[in-house]
Amino acid sequence: MFKNVYYMGASNISKEGFAVRIVNQRQNPPSEYDMGGKPYITQFGLDSLNESGVRQADELIDMENSSIVNMVSGELVFPTYHPFAYDSLAGGNKNAELQNVLGLGKMYTTTTQTEINNDSRFEMQIEYTNQSSNINLGFMIVEGSEQVFVDGLELKRGVDYQIDYFSGTLVMNEDLNPNAQLNILFDKHEIVSFDKKTILGTRAQMDFGDRSFIGATALYFNQSVINEKIEVGYEPTRNFIWGVNGRYEQPLEGLTRFIDQLPIINTEKASSFSIEGEVAQVMPNPNSINNPETGDPSGVAYIDDFEGAKRTTSFPIQRRFWKPSSPPLIYHSNKTLSHRNRAKMYWYNPYVQWRTKDIWPNQETSIRAQNETTDILVMNYKPLANQTHLPKDSLWAGIIATLYSGDYDQTQTKFFEIWLRNKNGSRSELSVDLGKISEDWDGNGTLNTEDIPVAGMIGDGLLDDAEDVGLDGCADESEDGWGGCLQFGETYNELLESGNTALINVADDIDPNDPNSDNWNYDEGTNDYKRINGTEGNALDAGRYPDTEDLDRTGFLDKTNDYFTKSFTLDDTTYFSGETVKDGQPTGWRLFRIPLSHFEMIDSTGNQEWNEIKFCRVRVTDTTQTWVQIAKIELVGNEWQELGVAPDSSNSYSKANSDSVFAISVINTEDNANYAPPKGVKGEYDRINEIRSKEQSLVLKFDNLSPRHKGAALKTLVNVTGDRAKSYLTYDKMKMYVYGNSPWIGNTETKVEFFMRFGLGEDYYELVQPVYNGWDETENRNTINLDLNWLTQLKLQDSTNVKKLNDTDTFSDSANIKSYTFNDENGISTGKQIKIKGAPALSRIKFFMVG
Template identity: 30%
Template sequence: IPVQLPSILGGGQPNFSIIGRQRIELSGRSEWTDDQIRTATNRVSRFPSIAMKQEQQFMVTGNIGQKIAVTIQQDSQAFSDLDNRIQIRYDDRMDDGRDGNGIIKRFEAGNVSLSLENAEFTGYTDQHSGLFGIKLESQVGGFSFTTIMSQEKGEGQSANFEAGTQGSRLQIRDIDYRRRTYFFVDAGYRENFSRRDANGRHLADADSIESIRVFVASLTSRQDLAMLRKGVAYFTPPISVDGGLPSSPDTLTETPESADFRELQSNEFLVDRNLGYIALTTPLQAQDVLGVFYATRNRLTGQRVTFGDVPIVNDPENETKLRLLKSRNERAPQGTDLDNPKRWGTWQYEWRNVYFLGKTAINPDGFDLKIFKKAPSGANQDVDEGGVPYIQLLGLDRRGVNPGSQPDRLVDIDYELINFQRGELIFPDLYPFAPGLLFNEGASVAFPNTQIDGLNDQTSELYNRISTTINNNIANFNKYYIAVEHKDRQAQYSLGRSNVIDGSEVVKLNGRKLVAGSDYIMLYEVGQIRFLTEEAMDPNADVDVNFQFAPFFQPASNTLMGFQSRYDFNDRSWLRGTLLYRSDKSLDQKSRIGRETGRSILWDLDTRLSFDPQFMTSFVNMIPFVESDVRSSLNISAEFAQSIPNPNTRGDAFIDDFEGSKEETDLGVRRAGWVAASPPEVLNHVQRGRLVWYNPMEQVAVTEIFPTREVIVQDSRQHVLTIEFDPRTPDLRWGGTVDDAFLEEWNQDATAAVRSRWGGVMRPLTGATIDQTRSKFIEIWVNGNEGELNIDLGSISEDVNDNTVYDTEDDRSDGFGNKL
């Protein structure tokens, strides 16, 4: 811009740069169905509905002379108003970068910030953003002044958390073990499960699984028919020893399951070949059938035994024969078999001692687990009547930190007990909350030395009842619960607020202020902070974050004004005074508690005095054998502040103003919602004139009914109900004969009998509506200047033709009237 500016602005010429873009999108859309019937309230138009979308983004930067800089930033897609910025800044600086000699050193208008160094009690020692107004900095001799008048567009908030970890707590009921996931492939492996060595490790069975194929028949999931095999799963399948002829399957112990089976891929299950069990990646459904074909080899003799038979070619005529691990319907033990797992058939194969801990890939550091017994009253206990912790009685705590030490009331971090990767707790006993079931089959608990005999108060129903029975008797069967707590290392945290104001955050780690970019990255739009250093990942580190955010809705208008004066005695000593005024004006006409109009005044005095007293050095040199030539220094810092608040200038506030508590019953204007009216009490059916009611094809503009209402385009038109009444024509659509009064001409001077011709519509108020005894007003908008409109409310007969018989008026779809 070729205009020479005065020297007060630094001389030179204005210079501006504009960068931006604008996008206008126009689209149309039309939907219809061929042969769709047009009605008054459902009209089909093939004319497209037009939509226009406009986006614009631009930035203006430049200077007016050498001392005034201008920045304007506007984005129609911005998250908040604070993302659209305007800043005008005047800096009294010389060409070499030093401050000028003018009284006004700096002037800012638009988006400004406030920082009052060392004034700790004011709360504005760090950068306070989100302000819109003006700020002036000036200097006269040794005095410097800062003045600000602004509105706060943001709100302050803080967050405190332990860096490097995020904790979670979970309670798991004893009845919520993981169902239909873990299965033994043979009863022998189940009975061997309790055998352990001196170190508590499982002892492997003599027979290990050499190969295994797993098959599932499902009724609920979609499956590729080409991948299915026709097969039968037996409790005891055909068995072949060292390649000999297979034996005949057992069809008596348990009914075989015939189904179409799908073979699971290797990534759909895990297998422990020594302990003889499989763990499915996805639990089975209740109606699924599970079968396996496998071979074992004896470590001592080398004997190979094959269970089942799977033809090489998938031929429907040659069925696959499998060992049945789970039948289609849950077959719980019955009668005398209830308390002896050896007699449970296929029911014994499923594990019921595994509990999901809420998530996978758990960090063992910071993991804690306790077991509590529910108390009828008072606090739940984690120890039994003898003071022994339940985690010890259940085999989860058998030693301290060092091997061979006594239990320490902490769960052992034993990977046979806790699978941190899968997020599972595996009790060492198959029936942890009913150890008596083990004793009934001649077994014992896993660690008798520390578990003793396990729990005294047992619930065997958890293991010999189907899940439906257990869930229907939770009050009786749920006696214990598992409390789990774990902390996971992470580098990113949520502050609980979005639209964090750029640059407003102050992050401190153990009291030390962190630097953005090198110590952390702030994602302002979503309100997340990501730490970059190992120090911040220390689980014992303490992090404080203070920040401002732009709320989507601001219920108050906040004004901040302040003045600060400082006098410098020298470059190390000063005296400063601060005065701040803050006003929070509620935008509600009736202020609610917590949103009252308030104001506060705060004044603050602080000083720092720094001396180099020679007498202190001389005094030290008077001490024998001590001589110093280092200059002594004495620093004195002091601050005093007082706040004068008035949190409620009006002196009152509303707990609830009951605005918007109006209850309405919309009777509607759709034609189908109204039917012909029964005669009023003082009139009869034969006096009925012809009346028709309908919805016009064209809707009416809302502003014709409510001239002052503001409406958007898609809600700008309204259906209406048009009622046309002809008193000259009798209405015999509901039976009856013509009244003699219709023989006379209807006019204003006619007899009372002639003028008593009527017509009407009615509709019910169903039982689902609100209690109408509390209703006070009825609102109806009528466009018409002839006739007389009467409204009846209350108990109204449905006898339209007044023949004292409910013909079809009271006939519901089921053929029974409701006598309304």
């Protein structure tokens, strides 16, 4: 067996984009460079030539050397037989620079996986692209529904590709350029569908003799969907077709005999009289969903109802996902707060869940939806007896949770949101840390784990009875009361009785039988949660998995502290966003919304980035006891992209320092007690769960926006071609409800304008109109009700043939921009204006912009 040849996972690998890295996982942090900055790929002999073939390492694998890499077979070959063992065996790696970092070569001498894992040091990371002619689309493809595009050119079935509709396997007949853009659109049969289709047909016919009849045909098709709200392009249709046809035919025997008597003429067939006719009508309804409450009885589809505008990354509320945290860094310092200043904290989910309506009274619930009750997370913080004299900002206790790797990137996130209830009215300080946070809970610099390995540093991942001693790694009698273990065989009680207390914590509330307070105990159904987070003796609670400091399960202790931090008091008003109300009384459940732009780097010289948010730590600071109840923790972004701020005459938006001036968020009927939607607008009713969802609006928030400046948000539509492309040509109106709330907005006068732009590239329609207070439902000046038929006609007209809605309106056409201004009866502008730039089309709308 070749122990220096590695299969890279694919064959026929393209040289473009191919890269190999060898990473030392034992370095902190793991790196592809040794401590002297030299790349391991060079030290292992995979890089000795530059791209010109000159003997000079360039930190790139020598892919032209077939003795090192075979791109066709996908094999990577090391120049020594045992590359990961330093000369301890024949054929071992003889590079002296690797002597102190290579293992013993267990992978070459044993089949015991535990020993191999414990000896492991390096990881190979390979990036490449390769060609594959087989593409799996999933089972049950609708026959004939697929559309295959390569770089925008549609391919033909049977010529360019083959497809098995049942298995969903599509096979390309020709190899594609690896850089080609391949788009495949298709429909799938639903195994379970709650939508309905009704197809009815009837035919009635009356015969008059053998050759005459009159008949009628009726066909009915109705497609209904379970959703009350549907998007443009997914409308349910209803069609009715009726038709009447008939035929009358009468033989004319006398005429036949008469013609036969004429000279020269001899008929071969009998003469007859025949008349036949048919009339039919199609009565189509391309959208059968209506909303008479908003004055829309002829089909309604949504471009965006903003119910899905809020994009969230949610942290779990279940206590098992939260672990005791390492001490935080002191702001802009490499020093951490003392472990000995860690206050007592236990966190838990109450055995009896909260009624959801006691937290969010406006949220609809049902037994079928299983949302009548909600878990909450309670943090109970209490300084030890000997800590109450310490400065407030030196005391702390916190818990930490991990994010899934797919959620690390939070560059598009705008807010940190937390729903909490301050049970005892404390003014304690709550701090939130986001980023790369040390896993070293007790600060001893080594990975604490109950998983005792047979040999080396890694265990088997299962908890044996003898291993269940807690994260401190020692039994109760050897605990020091600070979270660590006593050395040299002393016991806590021996030192306490002898008066030699320098090594132990002798606070009045320390239990000598469990000095570190890490013993697990909970009697189900009781309210005594003090020991529910214990790691010693918690085998049944932890599911027989060993407790470990390795939160992200990489096998190593991460001691990096590169994170963002923000603190606020529990009675804070700056970030207080709202409180729910039940029966006219506040519930105590408050939403705090903190812009991520207000978070600060814990170390001004660090490498904090919002695309590497691995952990969230929540910690409390105070000298008094605090109960914090938490219902929800989320990182919140938006489907709409903030463009920033720009002068009114410019389309060049700047995001520099714009977060404090312009921001987008959402407001809804569940979270915001003071929100009332416009008349007739409501959340969608879920027929399955028998509840109505929240109704939600997009919020454009401006603060100290400079005069004659604007802020804007953009939504880019999914680029779909062919029959699935969204078109607004079948609709007569485009409606939007706008709410005004500002000191600059009144009932009769306003200094604020709203604009909406939609189109493709530099071809677009734009509507600008003033904003008045509230929804302005009396005069409907805030409601956008755009006549799309008139709008498309306006695009084709000029000043000589423009069709004005009012005689006093004005129209101009210059510099590729048409402008239509709405005036009152005296010819004074109402502030409402429509601009058309270029040649936009309702069948080619790719973006919407509002501001």
